[in-house]
Amino acid sequence: GAVVSQHPSWVICKSGTSVKIECRSLDFQATTMFWYRQFPKQSLMLMATSNEGSKATYEQGVEKDKFLINHASLTLSTLTVTSAHPEDSSFYICSARESLDTEAFFGQGTRLTVV
């Protein structure tokens, strides 16, 4: 199946700093990518939809100024957690789909710990 790669797999940062997470579709072009967040023992929560060449669409309750999303090419989307705080510590996962009738492929996830 298609491959979606995230980088880094884990990151530890100090409170108040910003962290960038990359999501790449390695063997297909994805006009749309998605960012999820998952807290321990909970399900994945959709944060935003990343559209190539346009602004991201954020789910209700997700701060767009805190979670900056850039989708500069058909194979790369980035999520930047700005001014991170300990409550932002979570497992962040991206996914990408080629079209509506194809499956979504997920990255391996990024474990963010803010200390």
Place this chain on the structure above:
Amino acid sequence: DAKTTQPPSMDCAEGRAANLPCNHSTISGNEYVYWYRQIHSQGPQYIIHGLKNNETNEMASLIITEDRKSSTLILPHATLRDTAVYYCIVGSNDYKLSFGAGTTVTVRA
């Protein structure tokens, strides 16, 4: 998006078939049924998806009822490595996949 209902957990014996049910009574005509699983601390893994017909691949079979209001994922010969949280998701018209609580499947030797 149509909502899905799954049992919170189930156990199954290694080597036996595992049948995972899912109800999606509000599914609309152009929405697909997707199944994913998530092994601890990893990203979700695609298993199978279907629209109306039953589907089979190397991992599993998907049985969708004629009225499309429910489906069953079948793992034909469960192994210990199949222990995971299994998510049944109905695909939306805007490409988004929204995850519910899923079913925690524990395969026991």
